Amino acid sequence: MEREILSIKQKRLTAAAHLHKFLAFAQQLNAAVAIYRLPNESKIQILCDLSGAKNINDLNLEDLSSGFLMHPFQINIDKIVHFNADILAQIDLEISTTSTDKLVSVEWRKSPTEEIEEKIDKASRFDFTLLSRDQFTLSTSSSDYIKMVEQSIEHIKREKFYKVVPSKVKSIDHKNDINIGQAFVEACRKYPNAFVNLTFSAKTGLWFGASPETLIEEQKGGYFKTMALAGTQSKSVKSIADTTWTQKEIEEQAFVSRYIINCFKKIRLREFDEIGPKTIQAGNLLHLKTTFKVNTSTTNFPELGSVMLKLLHPTSAVCGMPKEAALDFLTKQEKHNRSYFSGFLGPVHSEGLSHLFVNLRCCQISNHSVTFYAGAGITEDSKPEKEWEETEMKCQVLSDIIFGN
Known part of the structure; x- marks a missing residue:
């Protein structure tokens, strides 16, 4: 029997309008939704629980059903949350011609019932006023952050740790008129190499991000990957091949690579490929990246992904080294809760692939403000004012998109 209404699958709307429908549907029915675009792909994936x-x-990856995972910075403060894949849809943006006003249609990968599809179709407005208030409202001041960096350097000189990554928050008020769907599509266009993500649930709130860093990528019976990403500078007119790095930035990246290799040593894994370091671009920023790859088809280690997640997180790129001493320092010094910032998130067991990213370049949206998170890797050679400037650049990645600057 043919439907009397035109279903959302048949409707051609802007990608932003489709995303708002899924968000509004999740909010109205107390469901959860994860919207994401993997690096260098043209299709937006939509998952509803x-x-x-x-x-x-x-967390044991092997025990999870296909879905989406959100893991906080510290599990003793916030919860690990798994979104089950009850509904799956996708929108093809054709990345080379992406524009926010292009009309597209939804393709179901795992269809809802007719009743649920009709509810998605009728949903239209995500209500920001229904979101909870911020856990904190004050932005980190430059003086407070610079003081924390100075204390970090002092601890490094006293050999308490070798590197630490203090973070800050920057809250900007909004008037409940954010076009978050359009911001998502714009982030896909502007940052093709990033993991662009937008998640909402009553348990986690509304989060938006464009992360440049893979934590792990695992194909069952195929391969395991992780990466070391550190060092930051603005993209200049020079080509990426001509980029030069300071000793401080090279050393910072080496700490992260060494940390990963030490994790491999702990589980006696000796067979891996190390690729890099090389310069990569993430929006208007440049970083140093080294990729580590393991051929799991020849390694009898089915729990490798779960084991490495527990060893790697929090990595020295978001916490410090040694991990325990750096984490103790950050817990005492930071005045805010990182929540899901510098945790990890991404799809699990999606067609045999789990791809989890460090939750960087992200923000949480509340009923009256957007809170951006950023950190900087501190070593003995760090300059406090320069580290503050780096965190400002990182916050700007998303604030320019959300507020249209």
């Missing part, structure tokens, strides 16, 4: 997602106490 009709139960609203569930909390997980102990």
Whole structure:
């Protein structure tokens, strides 16, 4: 029997309008939704959990059903949350011609019932006023952050740790008129190499990000990958091949690579490929990246992904080294809760692939403000004022997109 209404699958709307429908649907039915675009792909993936997602106490990738994972910076403060893949859809942006006003249609990968599809179709407005208030409202001041960097350097000189990554928050008020769907599409266009993500649930709130860093990528029975990403500078008119790095930035990146190799040593894994370091571009920023790859088809280690997640997180790129001493310092010095910033997130067991990213270049949107998060890697050669400027550049990545600057 043919439907009397034109379904969302048949409707051609802007990608932003489709995304707002899924967000509004999740908000109205207390469901959870994860919207994401993998690096260098043209398709936006949409995943809905009709139960609203569930909390997980102990993470074992092998035990999870296909879905989407959000892991906080510290599990003793915030919960690990898994979104089950009850509904799957995708929108093809054709990345070379992406524009925010292009009309596109939805393709179901795992279809909802007719009743649910009709509810998605009728949903239209995500209500920012229904979001909870911020956990904090004050932005980190430059003086407070510079003081924290100075204390970090002092601890490094006293050999308490070798590197630490203090973070800050920057809150900007909004008037409930943010076009978050359009911001998502614009981020896809502007940052083709990033993992662009937009998630909402009653358990986690509304988060938006464009992360440049893979934590792990695992294809069952195929391969395992992780990366070391550190060092930051603005993109100049020079080509990437002509980019030069300071000793401080090279050393910072080497710490992260060494940390990963030490994790491999702990589990006696000796067979891996190391590719890099090389300069990569993430929007208007440049970083140093080294990729590590393991051929799991010849390694009898089915739990490698879970084991490495527990060893790697939080990495020295977001916490410091040694991890325990750096984390203790940050817990005492930072005045804000990082929540899901510098945790990790991404799809799990999606057609045999789990791809989790460090939650960087991200923000949380509340009922009256957007809170941006950023950190900088501190070594003995760091300059406090320069580290503040780096965090400002990192916050600007998303604030320019959200507020249209």
